[in-house]
Amino acid sequence: MKTIDLLKWTMMCAFGALVVTSCSDDDDDDGARVPxxxxxxxxxxxxxxxxxxxxxxxxxxxxxxxxxxxxxxxxxxxxxxxxxxxxxxxxxxxxxxxxxxxxxxxxxxxxxxxxxxxxxxxxxxxxxxxxxxxxxxxxxxxxxxxxxxxxxxxxxxxxxxxxxxxxxxIGNGMPDEIKLFIDNNYAGATVVDFDRDARGYEVEVRHDGKSKEILFDTSYNWIQTSTDMTRDIPANIRQAVEAQYPGKRIDDCDYIETAQGEKYYLIDLDNHNVDLKVTEDGQITTTPDY
CATH class of the missing domain: 3.10.450.360 (Nuclear Transport Factor 2; Chain: A,)
Incomplete structure (x- = not known):
């Protein structure tokens, strides 16, 4: 009789422990209350x-x-x-x-x-x-x-x-100087992402239906803007590349504008170890592909 009672008591304790464990799954992992x-x-x-x-x-x-x-x-x-x-x-x-x-x-x-x-x-x-x-x-x-x-x-x-x-x-607050630059130069732009590292700041935006990467130095000075043109390469740029590199496929194309006044297309060819700098009039030079 005592053996049966002990067995019942053991089973009840085990079941009670299971219930407590299951219910505790709804609690915070660190036991803190939600404010x-x-x-x-x-x-x-x-x-x-x-x-x-x-x-x-x-x-x-x-x-x-x-x-x-x-x-x-x-x-x-x-x-x-x-x-x-x-x-x-x-x-x-x-x-x-x-x-x-x-x-x-x-x-x-x-x-x-x-x-x-x-x-x-x-x-x-x-x-x-x-x-x-x-x-x-x-x-x-x-x-x-x-x-x-x-x-x-x-x-x-x-x-x-x-x-x-x-x-x-989370917590990457954009400096007011950068916000002002974007508002003044890319009116209506929607910010996708913002990053900061030792070299400066990088802002990803959508503007005029295109994705743009805007770079700033640590003092909030604009360095350059890169606009993704892969799906919208101008016909004269594509023709210039095809004429000099027949049979090569354009893998990526960005339109670059710099604080020094440079404007060109930076093109990455598939299975090619250099990038192409193509001016707006179709002149091509090469640059190392990093």
């Missing part, structure tokens, strides 16, 4: 989305993990309740992306030659245009993260490690 300001901000932006799990990331950000529209979302907030970013996981579903992004990816070398899509994320941030990151992999090659704007332009190509998040894209 009221964060909860109010989340409810205001996303409403009733069902189950939400909260986590705390480096820098003190609180991240809500939930499903919406049948996709996994990670929404980032400051402790004061400011929404700063949302990551939407598309898994590998290229067909769910905007048509322009699908076309942009299809035009890259990664859409063929043994490369496969490993993951797709949509990145939303206040004051920035939404963009998409397509992670690709190929046996014997490093993985790459391909960044596309809403126009389908591949504006960044990084060797990736996979499995991380985009927390390093």
């Amino acid at each position: 009221e300001a964060v909860q109010v901000a989340f409810d205001s932006k996303y409403g009733n989305v069902g189950r939400v799990e909260w986590d705390r990331e480096q820098g003190g950000y609180l991240v809500a993990e939930f499903r919406k529209d049948n996709r996994e979302h990670d929404a980032w907030f400051t402790e004061g309740g400011e929404w700063v970013m949302t990551e939407v996981d598309y898994v590998r579903d290229l067909t769910a992306l905007p048509q322009a992004v699908q076309a942009g990816y299809a035009a890259t070398v990664y859409a063929q030659d043994g490369w496969t899509v490993d993951d797709i994320d949509e990145i939303q941030r206040p004051s920035y245009e939404t963009f998409y990151v397509i992670e690709v992999e190929k046996a014997g090659q490093p993985d790459y993260d391909l960044y596309f704007d809403l126009n389908g332009t591949l504006f960044r190509e990084l060797q990736g490690e996979g499995g991380g998040n985009y927390g390093d894209m």
Whole structure:
């Protein structure tokens, strides 16, 4: 009789421990409570989305993990309740992306030659245009993260490690001097991304339907602007390249404008170890392909 009672008691304890463990999955990983300001901000932006799990990331950000529209979302907030970013996981579903992004990816070398899509994320941030990151992999090659704007332009190509998040894209406040320059020179431009390193600043924008990369030095002085022209190469430029390099395919084309007054097309030919500098009147010189 005592043996049976002991067995029952052991089973009850085990079941109770299981219940406690299962319920604890809904708590924050670090045991912290979600501040009221964060909860109010989340409810205001996303409403009733069902189950939400909260986590705390480096820098003190609180991240809500939930499903919406049948996709996994990670929404980032400051402790004061400011929404700063949302990551939407598309898994590998290229067909769910905007048509322009699908076309942009299809035009890259990664859409063929043994490369496969490993993951797709949509990145939303206040004051920035939404963009998409397509992670690709190929046996014997490093993985790459391909960044596309809403126009389908591949504006960044990084060797990736996979499995991380985009927390390093938060908190990159753009200096007022750079904002003023963009407002004055690229009226109506939509900022896609902003980065700073030891050499200066890089701003990715969409302007007049094209993707542009604007570079500044550490003192906010404009250095150059590179406009992606790969899908819109002027006929005389294409003809000049084809005449000098028959049979070569143009892999990439950017229109460069510099603070020194230079204006030219920088063209990358497929399987060619130099880039071409082509002036607006079709004169060609070569430059090392880095």
